[in-house]
Amino acid sequence: MNNAIADQIKEMLVENLRIPENILTYDSELFGDEIGLDSIDSIEIVAGIDTLFGIDMTGADREHFQSIRALTEYVESKQG
Amino acid sequence: MMNLLEINQRIKQRPPFQMIERVTELEPNVSATGIKNVSVNEPYFAGHFPDTPIMPGVLLIESAAQLCSLVFAPESVEEDKLYVLLKVKDFKMLRPVIPGDTLVISVNVTMSTKSAFEFACVIKVDGEVRAKGNLLFTTMDKNAVYKPSQE
Numbered sequence: 001m002n003n004a005i006a007d008q009i010k011e012m013l014v015e016n017l018r019i020p021e022n023i024l025t026y027d028s029e030l031f032g033d034e035i036g037l038d039s040i041d042s043i044e045i046v047a048g049i050d051t052l053f054g055i056d057m058t059g060a061d062r063e064h065f066q067s068i069r070a071l072t073e074y075v076e077s078k079q080g
Numbered sequence: 081m082m083n084l085l086e087i088n089q090r091i092k093q094r095p096p097f098q099m100i101e102r103v104t105e106l107e108p109n110v111s112a113t114g115i116k117n118v119s120v121n122e123p124y125f126a127g128h129f130p131d132t133p134i135m136p137g138v139l140l141i142e143s144a145a146q147l148c149s150l151v152f153a154p155e156s157v158e159e160d161k162l163y164v165l166l167k168v169k170d171f172k173m174l175r176p177v178i179p180g181d182t183l184v185i186s187v188n189v190t191m192s193t194k195s196a197f198e199f200a201c202v203i204k205v206d207g208e209v210r211a212k213g214n215l216l217f218t219t220m221d222k223n224a225v226y227k228p229s230q231e
Contacts, residue, residue: 040166043218047196056194 001026005053006072012048013068017041026068049075082106082150091149096123099143100150100185108153111188116143120179135177140211141168144201148187148215151199161219166196171213181205190214 006026014021019035030037037045042065046057049071055078057064064074082090082103093099105113118135125133145165152163177183184204191198196218203211 043166043196044216047191047193047198050193050195051191058195 001069001072002076005075006068008052009049009068009071009075012052013045016044016048024068026072028067030065030067031062045071053079055079087150090154091146093146097142098146099139100146103147103150106150109151109156109189109192111186112147112151113184113186114143114147114150116183116185118177118179118181118183122179125179133179135181137171137173137211140173140177140183140203141171141213141215143183143185144187144199144203144211144213145215147185148197148199148201148217151187151189152197158219160222162222162225163197163217164220165215166218167216169198169214169216171201171211173211175208175210177203177205177210181210183210187215 010021010024010026013019013024013030017037019037024035028034031042045065046060049055049057053075055075057074060074064070084101087100087103088094091100099116100114101117102115103112104115105111120133122135124136124139128134128136149163157163182205185201186204187199187201189197190200196216198214198216200214201212202209
């Protein structure tokens with residue numbers, strides 16, 4: 001996993017979604033009980049990834065949103 | 081510049097829920113400034129509050145949201161899509177708005193992606209900021225509005 005990309009995504013989540021940085025790891029379950037994001041947050045993540053990397057995640061499977069690691073791997077796969 | 085009749089061609093809100101009466105500046109997909117005159121005859125003042133009429137904060141947000149919807153260039157709006165307010169971020173009501181005030185509302189796009197659009201909004205009266213905050217919008221299919229949630 002590309003840590004530079006992961007850190008950019010983490011910073012975006014902390015900044016845009018107000019997730020406390022100290023509870024957010026690369027493997028935190030974003031939409032489960034751990035962080036508790038909702039469907040509105042997922043739209044903000046799509047917008048954030050688009051802004052940061054120019055990659056459109058509209059329609060991407062849920063599994064790609066599950067953690068910072070999953071988001072990072074999705075971005076890496078699209079950057080090819 | 082848009083007058084009320086031109087605004088009515090672009091948005092569906094009508095009295096007593098029309099919160100923008102004139103657009104004084106408009107750069108499509110970028111920014112706009114608009115005006116709303118606040119009259120003691122507004123129906124909500126009967127109950128908010130009978131002894132001390134104050135414009136409800138949610139209606140200040142609505143005035144900014146209506147102006148935001150005018151910023152989207154008509155040619156960029158797909159016919160089967162609807163722009164909807166998704167999130168109200170950090171809105172502050174700094175001082176009450178009362179009958180006789182003229183709201184000068186300014187909205188600027190701060191983020192524009194395929195999935196979401198964010199505006200920074202400032203509402204002033206006599207040059208003084210009365211409310212400010214950000215609004216996040218997205219588009220959704222019109223035919224999905226009344227469909228039950230899948231969650």
